[in-house]
Amino acid sequence: MWLPWTKYRRPPRDKVTPRLLWHRSLEGNLKSIREELGHPYDLVIREFQLGSGQTRPAAAAWINGLADEAAIDQHILRPLMFEAGNAAGPGELADHALSLGGLETTGDLRQVATALLAGVTVILVHGAARAYLASTPGWPTRALAEPPSEVALRGPRQGFVEDIRVNTTLLRRYLRTPDLRLDSMTIGQRTRTPVIIAYIAGVVNPRIVEEVKARLGRIQIDGILSDNYLEELIRDAPYSPFPTIGNTERPDVVAAGLLEGQVAIFTDGSPFVLRVPTLFLQFFQTPEDYYLNYQVATLGRWLRLAGLTVALTLPSIYVAVTTFHPEMIPPQLLITIAAAREGVPFPMVIEALIMEFAFEALREAGLRMPRALGQAMSIVGALILGQAAIDAGIVSAPTVVIVAGTAIASFLLTHPDIVAVSRLIRFPLLLLAGTLGLLGVMAGLILMHLHMLSLRSFGVPYLSPLAPLNLSQARDTLALWPLWSKTARPDMFTWQKSRRQAPGNRPGPPKKRRRI
Amino acid sequence: MPWLKDPVRPKSGRPKLKALGLAVAVAVAGLFFLSGCWSAKEINERVFLAAAGVDPAPPPERVEVTYQLIRPAAVTPAGRSGRGGSSEEKGVWVISNTAPTILEASRRAALETGRKIFWGQLQVLVVGEEVARQGLQPYLDVLGRIRESRHLAWLVVAKGSPAKDILKAESPLEKIPARTIDEQLKAAPVSSLAMPTTLHDFWRTLACAAPCGPVAAGVELVKDSEGKPRVRLAGTAVFRGDRMAGWLDEKETRGLLWVHGKVKSGIITVKLPGREDGEVALLITRAGVERQPLLEKGRPRIAIRITAEGNLWEQAMAENLITPEGFTRLEEEAARAIRQEVLSALAKAREYKSDIFGFGRAFYRHHPREWPAMKPYWEEEIFPQLPVTVEVTVRLRQGGMLSAPIRRR
Structure with missing residues (x-):
């Protein structure tokens, strides 16, 4: 996106001058194709005579690895070399010899080159100024597998691939x-x-x-x-x-x-x-929400929402309350915290930041490191960071509990983008808590909400249906309801009322007893 | 694609906007460094006050304040905090000092503690009887003002000893003695023989629209079997205004609780008429009260109707009382006992000229037009002679897990 106040002007698109090559001779055409592509090592050109007993030179060209060679053998080379009849002129090959579904002709060299790079086999015939483009894609693809990022216990186990x-x-x-x-x-x-x-x-x-x-x-x-x-x-x-x-x-x-x-x-x-x-709330849905019992799925959705709240605010509320408002902590708990903090050299904010940093470092390392090192890492993480740091009196045990609680809450968030949000916002909130107490935490949260309220996704307010409030749809987003009760299609995206099922799908015994 | 070959566009943006953005960034960064963590105090820079005591001191000092300070490391069980205290270590440190005002005493105590005393976790405020009789307002004022104060702290009056001694007494169950007082007050509904009162309750009654009589629970020292002093709840202190007027004993305290409808449970012991032996213990399970302030030809009168439900849970005789006649007899006796408790509390309140029942407030609410004429004479003349009718209904439900006493047939 260009910023509106810059003077940058988009340069005009270059005029496409189709290079209508085409020599009458096969040799010439093959040469121009080679030149267009820069003599690649994987360009395969198979020259042959068209039809049995004929002497009309022809050639097929493809990129090794992008095209399916078995299909080329069976549907291009074989029919052209043995079956193309005498009468078959260049224009009739399509009708009589090439038994392939995707077939086009072109006279444009540029298009020929692009097609070759998309797995197309190009067929040239001596004396014709056009080329046949036969679709024979055949590059290696990955097998269909269940996506590791979105696992569902109950539900289809297919995921997209790269193709x-x-x-x-x-x-x-x-x-x-x-x-x-x-x-x-x-x-x-x-x-x-x-x-x-x-x-x-x-x-x-x-x-x-x-x-x-x-x-x-x-x-x-x-x-x-x-x-x-x-x-x-x-x-x-x-x-x-x-x-x-x-x-x-x-x-x-x-x-x-x-x-x-x-x-x-x-x-x-x-x-x-x-x-x-x-929308924001969609990041708290999982595919399984719609494959499991709706009551269980509702519980799961609330857990994830609570998880975000805790992951965002737990460390900052802990720091704010202990350093600014100790009167808010129940006496027993306060004494435990105070006892654990005797002799800890750092202020509470620094302590929390150290532990948060350690946890984030472990998480980041765990994502990137080779699996063989994982065990060593968990030993370092659990023993050294947890137990040893407390025993050495560098951090207090309650802080470790708080950081661990935050981590557990963030594991509830299934969507990586939302996990990223919770990590990015947690640290500014922590700093605000350390400097301004609960006042700072509240100011930070209010700013965050104002920002979220200002967002839109392709014209739809980001926090809808909560803000602007749409009661009937907020009901569907905050909890899950049985499928038969959802007769209306959500209008957040469609912007108009529409139905997705007829009313009366609720299962149950017939209202009137049938006579037998 | 000629744009691929274009020179890279110079970074755009208005210079003014850029400067503004920089200024905002610097300001925000400054927020973190310059605020100096305004009013922040680490937990280990504070010392927490579990209970405070107030006694009078000779001039020029006015008060002697006693502090029961928590020693967190000694309270947390060993092993949990690593360095945890041994079981012999005392959980609190009791110190006292004198000053003209409580606030000054509190700040002066930092000379001794090295940490600022934090009042926000105060559980119990003990006032000496002498202070209470002088009037509490000057001593409680600071607790209403400071932000740290906890209005839900219990207010208790030390009976027969200075508040200092109450705070010095240790507790065998809790490492923090203040918590024992807290537990004693929370367990009061088991017997309904003490009336737990918070600072907030006291202030609210003191400031009520009619001249109400505030109360506070009393505590006294008793010797346990080892001869060590222990704290025990002892009746109720009755105030007239903010000055203590006298004491209610335990039964009278329950009489007060009946009228306030605050009896939750408790035991009524009755004897059947005409029998010297055979006490019967009735457990109260539910109680209610209805108070009717009446004006009859301009003369105020109060009708109190108490209803109680209970079970027979102990009897010291072999006769089977679980019969309609037996229950009726017991109900009548229990009603008489309850009525007696209420009347004795009423007699004491009249003696102290303190409307601890809130009858004046009831008139103020039900007869707002007539009330101003009564108000100036309420405590001195009207309340001591106010006709009060007490009507008690008791219903017994069951006789526990026995249908008849276990005895020889």
Whole structure:
């Protein structure tokens, strides 16, 4: 995004001058293809004679590894070399010889080069100024597996992979409706990354789709390597720690989102799919919420909300209350804390900061270190930091308990983006608590809430349905209700009233006794 | 893609905005360093006051304040805090000093303790009887003003000894003796023979719209079997205004609690008429009171109706009382006993001319128009002669787990 007050002008796009090569001779064409690609080592060119007993030279070219060689053998080389009839002119090959689904022709050298890099096999015939582009993609992909970041005990065990074709297929397997729209774009001048915008026509709010397309269309960048590149380039509040775009590795989650009017953005090369608009409370949902008993799921959701509250505020409230307001602590507890703090050399804030730092360091190290070192790390963490630090009188035991409690609470947060929020905001709150006491904590929390209230995700207020309050939907977000009771589709994303099921789905015995 | 070859755009932003942003950042950073942690005090820079005692001191000093200070390391059981105290160590440190005012005494005590005394955890405030009889207002004033003070601290009056001695007495159950007093007061509803009063209760009664009589629980020293002094609850101190007027004994205290509807439980012991032996203990399980301030031809009168429910839980005779007739007899006797308690409390209150029952407030509420005429004469003339009718109804529910006494057939 260019800042509005800069004088920077976008340079004009260069005019595409199609290089309509094309020599009459096969040799010439092959040469220009080689030159266009820069003589790569993995470009395979197979020259052959068209049809049996004919002497019309032809050639097939593909990139080794990107194309499926078995398909090329069976559907291109074999028919062209042995079965292409005498009469078959270059223009009739498609009708009679090439038994492939995806087939195009082009005369543009640039397009030929791009196609080769997307796994297409190019077929050239001597004397023809056009090339056949046969779709034979065949690069290695990962097997479908359960995503480690979003595990569900009960629910489908499929996750997205790096290949965008597989990912959209997985989505189609859930939504067998012609209304499912998959609009494609290519972003990144050098990576030419395919990006697909998925939504359900008739459910989605068309203005949100337009906005998504407009924001993606504005991007000018050399490369898109993962979904986060896109996320950072289309976010509503680029400086905020709060995520306004959700992501998921699960096709069922994407399908559920589309059914509620969300738009999904697939990026080739990333198993994560972006979901917009995404609201704050959605980061407290897990896929399992909708696969388990709704009462259990409600409990889980409240636990996660409480987890965020505790992870954000527990250390700062502890520091504020012990150093500024000891009258608020029950006498027994106060005596225990005071006894533990006899002889501790640091102020309470510093002590808490030391322990928080140690915990964050362990967590960060645990994420990046090779697994073999994990055991050594946990010994260092548990023994040295916990027990030894207390015995040495450097920190007090209650502080360790508080930091551990904070850690446990933050384990409740399943979404990495929200964990990041709790870590980023915890430390400023702790400093405020150490300098201004509860007054500082409250000021910090009020600022945080004001900031959250100012956020929007693709036009939807970030804290809705709580602020602005929408009672019927706040009811659905704060607790889970049986499926049959939710007849209305949430209108936060669709911006209009709509139904998702008929009333009267509640199971139960028939009202009137049937005669037998 | 010609823009890929463009020179990198110079960093944009208005210089003014940038300077502003920098200034805000510096100001925010300064907040952390310059605030000096305003009013922050680490826990180990404070010493916590469990109980305080107030006694009079000869001029020019006015008060002698006694502090029961908590020694946290000695209170926490050994092993839990690493350096924990041994069981012989005393949990508190009792010191006292004198000064013209309590606040000055408290600050002066830091000369001795090296730490600022923290009043926010005060559990018990003990006032000597001498101070109480002089009037408490000048001594309690500071506790209403300072931010640290805890209005829910218990207010007790030391009976027959200075407050200092009460605070010096140790407790065999608790390392902090103040906590024993706290537990004794919290356990008062078991017998309903003491009336726990907080500073807040005292102030509220003192400042009530009618001339009410505040009360406070009394404590005294008794010797235990080893001859060591121990603290025990002892009746109720009755105040007239802020000056103590006299004592109520335990039974009279319960009489007061009946009228306030604050009896939760307790034992009524009755004897059947015409029998010398055979006490029967009745456990009160529920009690209620209804007070009706009446004006009859301009003459005030109060009707009190007490209802109590209870069970027969002990009897010192073989006769089976769990019969309709037996229960009726017991109910009548219990009602007479309760009525007696109330009347004896009333007699004492009249003697002290202190309306500890809040009858005046009841008239103020029910007859606001007539009240101003009564108010000036209430404590001196009206209350001591106020006709009071006490009506008690007792209902016995059951006889415990026996349907008849266990005896030889």
